Amino acid sequence: MREVAIIGIGQTKVGEHWEKSLRQLAAEAILAAIKDAKIERVDLLYVGNMLSGEVADQEHLGAAVADFAGLRTVEAYKIEAACASGAAALRQGYIAVAGGLADFVVVCGVEKVTDAPNPDVLAALALATDGEYERAHGLSLIALNAIIMRRYMHEYGYKQADFAAFSVNAHRNAVNNPYAMFRRPITEEAFAKARMVVEPINLLDSAPVADGAAALVLCPLVMAKDFTSKPVRIAASAAATDALALHDRKDLLFLEAACLSAKKAYELAGIGPQDVDFFELTDASTVMAALSLEAAGFAERGEGVRLAMEGEITLEGRIPISTMGGLKARGHPIGATGIYQAVEAVIQLRHEAGENQVRDAHWGLIQNIGGTGGTAITHILEGPD
């Protein structure tokens, strides 16, 4: 196996891109990443995406995106794993480079949701759940998150307002991210008063679904120095699955797949949670952020929310999360989210995060979760400094 590096990044602003199609968004991010990497050849393209067929009316995405990104004739495929599609594409790209089958691989994540009305998008997003036993009963992804949150509150004695710290942190960090959807801070009071979407999850608790595209260029680490002075090494790539339906899990308050993939990643990188400088997690809702902190070894069970309440998840805290806004404030372009996480981690590890720079950042942990935890993909990135 060859060591793999990320040598180029690109991203579009997350939000409502009325004037751009799915493949135009993807092309914009890909061209930016190729320019950043200064490569002249692409061997393989993977496109992470969940809903192109259901919402943006386009499948056969590999060829569709390659063509519009100036990569006609390049081998290209769509990779799908619900909200974890982005990280799944990154992992496939990693496998291709590490295995020696390709040298220059572009991995892109893209989602275009504003081509359909919101209830249609919610229904489409619910395709990540069990169609016969969850969706048919009127359960959405947010509803399943809300069920988890209610039980978490019951089990560990938290109030709904205690979860505010996650959203406050995410919004604070998004202020300095020019690509973020919501670049304004929010207060705990605003969180407490926000309109309920699926009680106990309110509008400021769940991440907004949006349009966006991000891309990475991967190549063997030994070749990376020819293109950049700041290659970021992929120190670990690991994935696991759990029961698709929430009711089939052994324990509804524990992200088994997230835990397994994190453990495997720590083992591969030869580090532990105590070495990690920041953690880009899947804060699709605040309780998912809490469970992710617990699954990845940063908090005991039931203590994830406490960690946030005590300020340990801020840029100055013990384990900074959502350093560029996370899903909550950067926005959640579903199948692109995993690539945004990687792009943001690379920015931190290159020490180019400006106001949001995590001091001496060297090890970055990124974890992309699909659905309510059915898929979890963890990567550990190591910076050049």
Added chain:
Amino acid sequence: MELPKNWRLRKQRYSMVGEICEKCGARIFPPRDVCPECSKPAATPYTFSGKGTVYSYATVFQAPKGFEEYVPYTVAMVKLEEGPMVAAQLTDVDHDEVKIGMPVEMVTRKLYEEGEEGLIVYGYKFRPRIHKSN
């Protein structure tokens, strides 16, 4: 397109027929012919009592397409007496009155109406049990 699927699911939806694992005794719902506990084949039908308690719940104010007309409605994880958990809507109860641990029982109700043709899909929902023992 949905017709064959609804027909296929009729035993589960109308009478909560799952499976029992002959190897380890696990009661399985939804049925899948493979035991989730021991990974051995398990295809012996087993009818659940339809009784359980609310493990957790949530009230939907913003619904996915097809369920907008029912808001607000309450969805729950029901822990069945026989072991498995099942996701379903609660019915015959105000969402403010639902509590974790509340005893519930299965009833057959309309789940949703399908598109233009107006095909009505029925299935299980859960309502409060008045007497814990019956």
